[in-house]
Amino acid sequence: MRVAVVGAGGWGEHHARIFSRREDTELVAVCGRTPARTRARAERYGATPYTDLDEMLRVERPELVTVCLPNEDHYDVTLKLVRTGVPLLVEKPLVFDLTEADTLLDEAGDRFFAINFNHRYAEPVQRAKALIDAGELGDLIFATWRFGGEANHGRSPHANLIETQCHGFDMLEHLVGPISAVSAHLTDKTYGAFSTLALAVDFENRAVGTMLGTYDSSYAYPDTQRIEINGTKGRLVIHDTVRALTFSKAGDPVEQRWHSTYFDDEARNFAGTFDRHVDALLTALRAGDQPPVHARAGRRALALAHATIESHETGRRVSIT
Incomplete structure (x- = not known):
């Protein structure tokens, strides 16, 4: 499964670590805002760096995108990704505003949209x-x-x-x-x-x-x-x-x-709780099921x-x- 990580910050490194080391996934891209940091993160985990989200999606065509951005900057990027229809795993919090949360869930419909309550x-x-x-x-x-x-x-x-x-x-x-x-x-x-x-x-x-x-x-x-x-x-x-x-x-x-x-x-290992969540998430995604922790839990x-x-x-x- 081709996976792209959006975000090159601290916890985002665990996203890159997990999907680069699994035998059943390939980390194809790391997309970030800061070129030097994004390049360093991508090189560390054998992926291609991007600072343009649209370019990354067009070139890499990931089958799962995970999102780990600064806490108060989730909405715009998540909305853009929701509208592409690509399966998503986002970090908590979903957003800070309830109207934004409702928009994300309405736009996602029944598509695969997970949140990491690890x-x-x-x-x-x-x-x-x-x-x-x-x-x-x-x-x-x-x-x-x-x-x-x-x-x-x-x-x-x-x-x-x-x-x-x-x-x-x-x-x-x-x-x-x-x-x-x-x-x-x-x-x-x-x-x-x-x-x-x-x-x-x-x-x-x-x-x-x-x-x-x-x-x-x-x-x-x-x-x-x-x-x-x-x-x-x-x-x-x-x-x-x-x-x-x-x-x-x-x-x-x-x-x-x-x-x-x-x-x-x-x-x-606290970070290992995320690895365990990914095990369950990928099992559900491959089976065509809803995620084990849906983004609705973030809205709740x-x-x-x-x-x-x-x-x-x-x-x-x-x-x-």
Whole structure:
């Protein structure tokens, strides 16, 4: 399968790495805005560099295009690619504006349009989902999400909420179920943007939850990312996405713990969660199926973020429609 990567930035290197090293894909192009950086990236992974998207599409005719651009610059390029009909994998966030998100999805129709919520493919997350689906936690009662480190400054005052905590919205709904309402507290104490936020959430299944997301912390801290889910029969905790999963049964002081084994480097590699997502994505694409994580999930996370903003601005609990 001929694959082109649009974007020559930091996380975009993982796009190039994955598709250049697989036996079932050929990385044919890297398309970027900066000629020197694009050329260097393409040379590193044996692809052809382009700074003109139309030329790249015309010459290379890729069968899959992946997009990894600066967070607030997704819309125009993604819309152009959607209109070509080429299968797409885009990085989160989908966009910052709900109208733009709706336009992208309407234009895409039923064509293959995926988003990279790679946290779903971490080994602890997959094991947690299996425990929940098997009823090992009983009825879910409450869940917590905490994630944050150093600032990633952007033009939007809600960069932390939209571009980073979208993982939290996606993960809570993936594990617990649809969120039905949010009540938000945001602070711009440090540098003017709303860099830290705390949410209370209701789920449709009548469980409740909390989210704490910040750009005022450090990724060096242990458990900088932590998910806890409690049910009537047990509790699980996911530590740092890929580091460990602990599970306890109600009333039992003995805790079960999963961690990657000595030779299992892949399972503790955060970037490897993207490799796993690509495995599932290519399987679906070749089978003619919809992607395992459709771009609609990006629109959903954005809708929850906008409800959070509304709650903060109005001081009211906001129901999700």
